[in-house]
Amino acid sequence: MPWQTSKREVKRGRDITWTLRAMPASEWVVEQWPGSATIIAVRSHGFREGKPTDETRRYVTSLRTGADALLRHARQRWSIENSWHWVLDVPLREDTHRYREENGVQILATLRSLAINALRLDGIWSITEGIATLAHNSKGLLRLLGWREPAAEQHSG
Template identity: 40%
Template sequence: IDERSYYLVKVPTDFASLKDWPWIKAIGYAVRITQHADGTESDEVRYYLSSHYLSGKRFGEAVRGHWSIESMHWVLDVNFREDEHRTRERTLGNNLSWLRRFAVTLLKRHPDKDSLRGKMMSCMINTDYLTQVLSLQRV
């Protein structure tokens, strides 16, 4: 069970780093408390600098939106090693990036309870499984 809280305050006028970072309008943090099935509890705090002062609800939406994008980038980098690709031609790079994101979507939509990496390996080994993933059907 996850419980999340978000806090955001306006930057005070006497904030020491304001001269170095004049764009900062608010400072916030997100707290995530997780109760695990074994009864243990863990917490995590993340801090944010913002160029806009938002309502608490909007700040929470922005944080969750940021991490959903970061999550996709992490998947692309870990599973597809996207950061290692050195395509110089812009159109080709954009097309390959789109294909990788499309592949992630297809793999996530396949109903098997396996990791993305496991599904990729299954596609590589078994053409019937690849057909299932590409057609979004279970054979």
């Protein structure tokens, strides 16, 4: 018999119910993925900004815990994933880029990650504000990337 739990969240234009069903991993699953303990299905359904949504995600985990804790873990994982993808999609407009060359796509993805990480290492958490601040500040951008101006030379005369 699977374990089950649900949680409803109403905020920021969303009314979503998350339902987790979990069961012990079968012998076959454990053979395929050693260390597996639990099979999980998380269904999120409801409304986002007035539009209906219904998604199911499935996981295999080594965690041996109750349904409530498993649901918390699954939601935290997607919260992290969604915040990373939001940064790529909104401020950096990754989805609007039409570059088709394979190496170019990989290079641009690496540069976007570099930009995000450099801003965050500098304490700038709003990527939109960081881009706006540094867009016309070449010295600030170079400083962020680790470049330091050479010390002024002293001339004796």
